[in-house]
Amino acid sequence: MxxxxxxxxxxxxxxxxxxxxxxxxxxxxxxxxxxxxxxxxxxxxxxxxxxxxxxxxxxxxxxxxxxxxxxxxxxxxxxxxxxxxxxxxxxxxxxxxxxxxxxxxxxxxxxxxxxxxxxSPHKNNLVTFQDISADLESMECRLNGKLLNLTRKETNLLLYFINNKGRMLTRQAIAAHLWGDYTDNLDSVDFVYQHVKNLRKKITDAGGKDYISTVYGFGYKLNAPD
Known part of the structure; x- marks a missing residue:
């Protein structure tokens, strides 16, 4: 939040x-x-x-x-x-x-x-995307009902993607959302790559699809499969 x-x-x-x-x-x-x-x-x-x-x-x-x-x-x-x-x-x-x-x-x-x-406009505080669900109260994320072992930053990142599905999110926008004012003094936001990589891996390792696509040179986008 x-x-x-x-x-x-x-x-x-x-x-x-x-x-x-x-x-x-x-x-x-x-x-x-x-x-x-x-x-x-x-x-x-x-x-x-x-x-x-x-x-x-x-x-x-x-x-x-x-x-x-x-x-x-x-x-x-x-x-x-x-x-x-x-x-x-x-x-x-x-x-x-x-x-x-x-x-x-x-x-x-x-x-x-x-x-x-x-x-909260979400029934039972749930946000969903395809086979992924996130509880806004407990901040737990699940894939087909199975709990995903996400860090707090990864959970916030996933929620940010879901709330902006279909939109291209720049690395700067992601950094500002996750770290707020602390990004003002950073020379680079390349660390966003590692957080996105970890999130994608945890979802796919749990049997999910890789919904996050890379927009090279710009950022990332969460897309539902065709």
Missing amino acids: KILLVEDHPELAKSIAGYLAQEHYICEVAGTFDGAREKLALFTYDCVVLDIMLPDGNGLNLLKLLRKEGVESSVIIISAHNALDFKLAGLSEGADDYLTKPFPLPELHARIKAIMRRR
Whole structure:
């Protein structure tokens, strides 16, 4: 699951992002209104954790823009304002939840999980492609009912392919999805090749077909067989 944290306080942002990474989320951080809007225009996020008070704008205005532009990401507002008016304003603009600072990080985690369960369009939290199924709650992937022994990164990679089946995904896009902001300081994303190779091997070793095709010089594509 990919999360955008919009928080201008560096220490708090570091603390939240670090905790979510430990819980196996991909968490990117934006400290300004403009920075958050740029990331949301370039990438898709499952959930946005949004502070109201930003140095160059108001989080509620960003929320309005998201909903006006049809962005379907879940939104949890985090704010030091505990007044009922602020909560009602956030929820009426399309936020899914409102959490008052300070809060225990496990509570934020629980709220994220609860929201994603409610918003999941997949019956029983299952995503399927041909003979492959993935449970979004347990993060277990199966081939014809047999459990695949995938790492967390390989599971996220498989889900990314399934959610973008038929589309060519560049190595840069895959790296950004799996590693978030950490790819900004990398000179090369050649390591994506090894992760894709491992995923393909585990699927074929389990008796599955190699649905992932290489688009040489560009990236990869998940295709159903003709």
